[in-house]
Amino acid sequence: MSEQQRVSTFLYGTAQSLIAHDDFTILPQEHHEGQGVAPVLLARRQFNSLVYIRLLPADGLSVEQIRVIMKNDAENFGDRQRSQNVYSLTMFIFSQWRSDENMREIARATHYLGYLKSIGAAAVAIDLSRGVLGEWPTGPAVKGITVQPIRELVANYPNGNYPDELLWRTKHQWEDQLVELSNRRQERVESVMNMGGKTWATYGLLALTVLIFLIARMDSSQLFLSKGLMVPELIREGELFRLLTPVFFHYEVSHIFFNMWSLWVLGKYAERIYGAGRYLVVYVLAGIAGCLLSFAFNDNPSLGASGAIFGLMGALLAFGRHDRKAFSMTIGSSVYYMLAINLVMSFTIPRIDYWGHLGGLAGGFLIGMMVGVPGYRSKPNRLWGLGFVAYAILTYVIGLQA
Template sequence: MEIEQYKYWRLVDFLVTECQYKIIYLSEDQQEIWLEEQSGAIKYPVIRLFRIDLDWSNWLSRDMERTSLNAERIRRTLRNRSLKVESMYITAFPPVDSFAHLIDKPFISADKKVEIKTVLLDRSIEEWELAGHTIADLNVVPDTEEERNAQIETYKEDVFTHIKQNEQEERQLFHFGKPFISYLFIAIQIIMFFLMEGSGGSTNSETLINWGAKVNYLIADGEWWRLITPIFLHIGILHLLMNSIALYYVGPLIERIFGNSRFLFIYLFAGFSGVFASYLLSPSLSAGASGAIFGCFGALLYFAWQFPKLFFRVMGWNVIIIIIINLIFGFTIQGIDNAGHIGGLVGGFLATAIVHFPKKKSWKIQLSALVMTLLLIGIGISYTASTAVLHRVDKSALNLVNNYINDEKYAQAEEVLNKVEFKNNENYYFLLSYIQLKNKEFAKAEENLQKTIALNPQFHEAYYNLAVVSLYNEDLTKAREYIQTAIELDENNLKYLRLWDKIKE
């Protein structure tokens, strides 16, 4: 009947154009439609409207069973844990026989994942609460058939125009920018890799340090540019390949969504955040684009926060699962800089919130994100003066000293040691004694080796070096005592055994 048809399209138009519901399903005859509310703030986020003239309750019962099956299929498609549906029949009159028992209570599936509230909007209903709004004068329609049909066509045109506009806006979200910065960064890191390979090898510590890897001591000593340069360096071909492949897939996606300039800011800020977090929490030498790439994942999480339905429809849980897997690997596999990963993830999210989406403004979110970012950076800078960070800086310095010693750069090694904040530990005294031993300062070397074993009696290499010093001092008895102690602590050390063979009685 024209009155019910008019009422049906009036409700569809209201839900789509006024309440921003999204159409999930529309039947070929356009008499059944399923719509989903986007914010998730409504008790029944899915509404099913069915234009049908009901006659008997047994048909209604069968249709309710069909609706529950369709609801389950839609729940799986939407990947929801549960689904609540308000199923509304637009009918002139209710069934002629008893039907109240069918609609008195919501239908709940056996696994409790689907709940359906059934409503009959017949001519006895003058108003109804729908999507948080009261729809009044449900039975008030234009007087003539011609006017009703014209208004129905207007409703249809409004609905389908709105749908097309929404689809176009969604497509534009993924096609704002044309990617090229992602490919530029891939090219830069490949070029840097081969330059390092030609300068001593990308796995060589000295090469990494010279080319700008993260070294806590050098950053604390004023080389702040090392908070950015590690993004473009990689340690070994596998590291380069994994990050290049990840950037190849996720980078262009972020660039298409947010545009070139926003992507540049997101990527570099996330990379900085990752290196800064690593500086605060890890003393190890490190390099790589992992933090910046995790920042791209952070950008996708921001997208998911702003457009949850679209995100899970287009990308699903895949992105979140990848993030979780990478973080688990970081916590379980030795040598992975998880602080850098988490710092990059958070930095990418905040950077994206600051720039937001192209041609869209959300000053409340953007300003809040900027304040939060500045606050976190401020806290991080304050934390650099903490004892924990200073200890990590010293540990980084000792690692740097080891590298200098391996390269026989003893003057540089001693210079770094002199700047170490916390000197009362066995590693400091041992490294200093090693340098003094190489410089033939035997008395000073012996003094610092004695301090070493006083702090750590299990330091077997210190006993070996004391044996060497004793030989230089022509004290064979002491040399034998020290080398025997070293062998007791590390009985399979060939270097110790060879010296013992030379000096034993």
């Protein structure tokens, strides 16, 4: 058993840990005859950023050579990082003894060159002979990386005995296994997102809302439209149906167009994740939650699907709590972007009922947490359900006292 075999096994074991714990994917590797232990390259796209990790055997490299490598990384990633949020982390791995001063110098190289702030090219040193992981960097290049499994792999290396099956595994065998593991992780994410699933409930909500809009447009007396408004005084008189009907009524073409476009985009995601039944529960109860908060704090009549649509955003945020990794790897950045844009519009455009939007967002999150995502929770989470009931009672009582 050679030291080279042990180092190679450590590199691929670390890559396996990063794939399993942090959803990295192994990239195609370059092979050169007689190269010795080759670097291992990984990548992960999360939200709107792309992170590369390079596991680099570094025996024989001086601190100055390491600085040159870091500088080259900075030049390669600089322009891309500014426009695409591309970051890199290089793990310099030494199988021979390195002094503590050299380890600290490698850590200082990143800070000294300012890459953490301006570029996002970070580095960490690993001394396998002593089982020491150097100072772990900070910044976007290492955000979301689970350090403890790496620390344990490093600490166990000096006295660890790898099985022969691992030691004699070839580069191609390792890479085939890690590609398969990467694919399984990706397939799990895709199965949660259910991108090929039908979205009949969303189509149904769209059709129903458009039909009601057309009927209201044909009624010149606007009597039909008036029956769907959220009117606080009439709700206090007992017309509780007005806590739901406003979700399906709209004033103008631009009003319904924007809401239905949002429903088309967000609804398909939410329905595929939650399933049609839970999705409809989220939509209806989030719409009611929006009307309740508007009833409590808004004295003016209101209508529109915006509260329910904000509820879909809340439910997708709840999905992020159920599966943070799948959320960040897929729709996370889009949901945050749409939420930010809609919140800004809610508070800056006149005549928009922002209370209804905020209520729908809160209600959608509570209901999304309560019903759970299929495959994660088979039973409703009653605590979140009680939270929604408490919210509904509180806002209704406040509205009655207004």
